[in-house]
Amino acid sequence: MTITKATLDAFIDDHLNEQDSIRVEKAVRESPELHTLLKSIVASRDIGDHSLGAIWRREHLSCPTxxxxxxxxxxxxxxxxxxxxxxxxxxxxxxxxxxxxxxxxxxxxxxxxxxxxxxxxxxxxxxxxxxxxxx
Structure with a gap:
């Protein structure tokens, strides 16, 4: 499994299945680069990331009612x-x-x-x- 920014976004939003979440968490613990990327994603959200993709994920716009x-x-x-x-x-x-x-x-x-x-x-x-x- 390749861990991208989109994967980390899904991880933060708890949109990954259990196995993928475990893999991402393990990779973040073992990789200083991924850990830094994860921290920067969280920081950008804290200051108000209002990109279309961020809003789409946060508001569950693709989810059925x-x-x-x-x-x-x-x-x-x-x-x-x-x-x-x-x-x-x-x-x-x-x-x-x-x-x-x-x-x-x-x-x-x-x-x-x-x-x-x-x-x-x-x-x-x-x-x-x-x-x-x-x-």
Missing amino acids: REELSSYKDEALDTQRIDYIKFHLEIVGCNACQANLLDLNSAKDPKANPAAREKHKQFLKNSKLLLPKKQ
Whole structure:
């Protein structure tokens, strides 16, 4: 894996899959040149890097919306959009979208996360106590 400025940008934004993140971190620790480049990228962001690419990555502009991910899961999109989202999830490996899809899947399956379900029930119960009583 060749580590470029774009790779380091993705590393900083947590857009790499776990294996690539590990490789980049190891390479940065072992290479003073990469370490210096990483520090300069972070410094340029701190002073306000407003390049088109930086904004695109930071704002997740290529990511499908949560509604699109839900439709993707239900196969309710046109073929081209399904292909793009599949590419985005599997090839690009967008961690944010993968987490979003995992959340959507677990929301449909009450057995997937019983602790979260219990917390949600407790939240609703407590919220009910805050509502004004009917007269």
